Amino acid sequence: QDDAGRLGLGREALPEEIAAWDVKIMPDGRGLPEGSGDVMTGEEKYLEHCAACHGDFAEGLGNWPKLAGGEDTLDRKDPVKTVGSYWPHLSTVWDYVHRSMPFGQAQILTPDDTYAITAYILYSNYLVEDDFVLSRDNFLDVAMPNADGFIVDDREETEYPEFSGEPCMENCKDSVEITMHASVLDVTPNDPDDGDGG
Amino acid sequence: MAGKSVTTSRRGILRAGLAAGVALPAAALSARAQGGPDPLITEVQDWARYTGEGVDETPYGLPIRFESDVVRRNVPWLTADPISSINFTPIHALDGTITPAGCAFERHHSGAIELAKPDYRLMVNGLVDRPLVFTYEDLERFPRHSGVYFCECAANTGMEWAGAQLNGSQFTHGMIHNMEYVGIPLKTLLDEAGVKPEGKWIYVEGADASSNGRSIPIEKALDDCMVAFKANGEALRKEHGYPARLVVPGWEGNLWVKWLRRIEVTDGPVESREETSKYTDTLADGTSRKWTWVMDAKSVVTAPSPQVPIRHGNGPLVITGLAWSGRGAITRVDVSVDGGKTWKTARLAAPGQPMQMTRFWLDHDWQGEEMLLQSRAMDDTGYVQPTKSALRAIRGENSVYHNNAIQTWWIKQDGSAENVEVS
Numbered sequence: 293q294d295d296a297g298r299l300g301l302g303r304e305a306l307p308e309e310i311a312a313w314d315v316k317i318m319p320d321g322r323g324l325p326e327g328s329g330d331v332m333t334g335e336e337k338y339l340e341h342c343a344a345c346h347g348d349f350a351e352g353l354g355n356w357p358k359l360a361g362g363e364d365t366l367d368r369k370d371p372v373k374t375v376g377s378y379w380p381h382l383s384t385v386w387d388y389v390h391r392s393m394p395f396g397q398a399q400i401l402t403p404d405d406t407y408a409i410t411a412y413i414l415y416s417n418y419l420v421e422d423d424f425v426l427s428r429d430n431f432l433d434v435a436m437p438n439a440d441g442f443i444v445d446d447r448e449e450t451e452y453p454e455f456s457g458e459p460c461m462e463n464c465k466d467s468v469e470i471t472m473h474a475s476v477l478d479v480t481p482n483d484p485d486d487g488d489g490g
Numbered sequence: 491m492a493g494k495s496v497t498t499s500r501r502g503i504l505r506a507g508l509a510a511g512v513a514l515p516a517a518a519l520s521a522r523a524q525g526g527p528d529p530l531i532t533e534v535q536d537w538a539r540y541t542g543e544g545v546d547e548t549p550y551g552l553p554i555r556f557e558s559d560v561v562r563r564n565v566p567w568l569t570a571d572p573i574s575s576i577n578f579t580p581i582h583a584l585d586g587t588i589t590p591a592g593c594a595f596e597r598h599h600s601g602a603i604e605l606a607k608p609d610y611r612l613m614v615n616g617l618v619d620r621p622l623v624f625t626y627e628d629l630e631r632f633p634r635h636s637g638v639y640f641c642e643c644a645a646n647t648g649m650e651w652a653g654a655q656l657n658g659s660q661f662t663h664g665m666i667h668n669m670e671y672v673g674i675p676l677k678t679l680l681d682e683a684g685v686k687p688e689g690k691w692i693y694v695e696g697a698d699a700s701s702n703g704r705s706i707p708i709e710k711a712l713d714d715c716m717v718a719f720k721a722n723g724e725a726l727r728k729e730h731g732y733p734a735r736l737v738v739p740g741w742e743g744n745l746w747v748k749w750l751r752r753i754e755v756t757d758g759p760v761e762s763r764e765e766t767s768k769y770t771d772t773l774a775d776g777t778s779r780k781w782t783w784v785m786d787a788k789s790v791v792t793a794p795s796p797q798v799p800i801r802h803g804n805g806p807l808v809i810t811g812l813a814w815s816g817r818g819a820i821t822r823v824d825v826s827v828d829g830g831k832t833w834k835t836a837r838l839a840a841p842g843q844p845m846q847m848t849r850f851w852l853d854h855d856w857q858g859e860e861m862l863l864q865s866r867a868m869d870d871t872g873y874v875q876p877t878k879s880a881l882r883a884i885r886g887e888n889s890v891y892h893n894n895a896i897q898t899w900w901i902k903q904d905g906s907a908e909n910v911e912v913s
Contacts, residue, residue, distance in 0.1 A: 388762070
């Protein structure tokens with residue numbers, strides 16, 4: 293593209309600035325920095341930074357996310373979606389932990405910390421042994437169990453044809469029965485003055 | 491809750507009025523019941539004698555206190571804490587299509603951050619001819635663009651997949667707002683940096699701790715996305731991304747990255763946390779759809795509804811609601827009062843516009859009968875909003891996101907209403 297039509301606003305981003313903000317990791321490992329971490333170091337770091345919410349074994353406490361477990365539950369009622377049972381790429385674990393965790397104190401983990409904690413999460417999911425050392429070199433060797441569990445949005449083929457066309461306007465069904473009531477569950481926040489909140 | 495204290499103080503005022511011997515509202519009612527004249531008309535009221543507030547009273551106003559129930563509401567059990575959480579727009583109490591920003595829903599992953607314009611920076615990097623940094627002042631110098639669009643959370647109505655759960659359209663359908671945005675076409679910014687031919691995607695992320703990074707195909711980025719800095723005429727609210735957010739017409743709200751700080755042109759999707767662990771839709775067989783970006787045609791009756799019971803007795807009743815589609819314009823909304831046996835086509839307040847909310851009304855003569863109230867939206871692609879059982883037949887109950895099913899309210903003979911499912 294030539295420069296015609298360009299307004300000339302903004303300035304060139306400096307390499308240091310790009311390095312500071314562009315920390316994303318691609319699924320093929322591009323973006324991973326030098327460094328490494330083993331499971332045992334990861335356990336130490338994890339207990340310090342993560343266990344208060346995610347549990348000592350990455351099993352999750354209270355409503356906080358479970359990071360481990362849930363194998364073979366995706367086709368059941370209430371599937372348990374964790375790094376081990378659901379996440380397709382290890383790059384996402386490294387990227388998200390490094391960028392956005394711990395919750396409330398993000399971006400304090402060094403690359404080595406992040407390799408180590410990622411190794412511990414893998415160990416908690418029984419995906420590596422306790423002497424495993426994760427680094428940029430072996431990053432893609434880790435097999436993620438649900439790597440093939442995703443399909444690209446297919447509503448165009450599976451739904452739109454069925455949900456298109458002139459809909460029924462009269463005598464669309466013989467009878468109508470109520471099959472489920474929200475008030476039976478009674479989980480809506482209540483305002484004493486207003487019935488159901490508002 | 492603010493609403494409660496206001497209600498209490500309002501009662502306090504009524505009591506104070508009683509003590510001072512001011513005309514009793516109850517007496518007024520009973521006089522009317524006997525066919526007498528209405529003291530609100532025959533007696534000079536305070537507001538007709540004394541002055542109201544001066545123009546300096548409120549430099550930036552809030553709604554009158556009698557509307558204190560028209561507020562965002564949270565459902566604490568939905569999330570682990572209120573920082574990475576959701577609240578709900580009071581759609582049950584609104585009319586028209588524009589959502590007041592002050593009660594438009596919020597969804598944050600690490601809270602609503604405070605980012606001043608002088609501290610704001612936007613970086614465009616990656617597969618571009620020249621990586622750039624913009625200040626907020628730079629953004630204001632680009633040619634502007636405007637548009638009205640709905641922003642619907644992918645999880646809107648998500649709690650209802652397995653059954654009828656929450657009692658009120660605010661809770662079942664309130665993860666949505668519809669605003670008039672002004673900003674810059676994303677294409678303009680990308681052209682300024684010069685997208686290289688191998689740039690097929692963009693990765694967008696916010697300045698907050700969660701970053702909310704998402705990947706978007708370059709075709710959408712160059713089509714109708716915009717970097718917005720004004721909504722409904724004024725600067726974005728803090729909680730809506732001040733001073734700049736991404737607007738992604740028709741696509742799931744998670745992509746509308748707030749406090750936008752970086753746009754990277756890439757050769758592929760990053761497959762970030764928000765497009766792998768989250769915002770992927772698990773089907774009955776355990777596989778999951780990814781990149782389900784578009785929000786399908788959807789509607790809901792906002793009144794009458796569980797939070798808006800019928801209190802006026804028999805006769806004329808306004809049935810009203812909202813419809814929207816991420817694929818284009820709403821062309822028609824049908825309403826059923828008998829659970830979908832028969833349908834009538836409602837009036838649209840204005841012709842539907844692409845990726846905007848549309849208001850519909852059906853004027854009904856209610857004679858105290860029970861109703862199973864439903865609405866069914868159609869868009870200009872010919873798509874007809876499906877029933878929940880039709881969606882479940884394809885997806886199962888574990889999709890979490892993208893529930894655009896027809897909603898049913900059971901209106902009882904006393905005018906109260908409940909969220910139900912019907913056969």
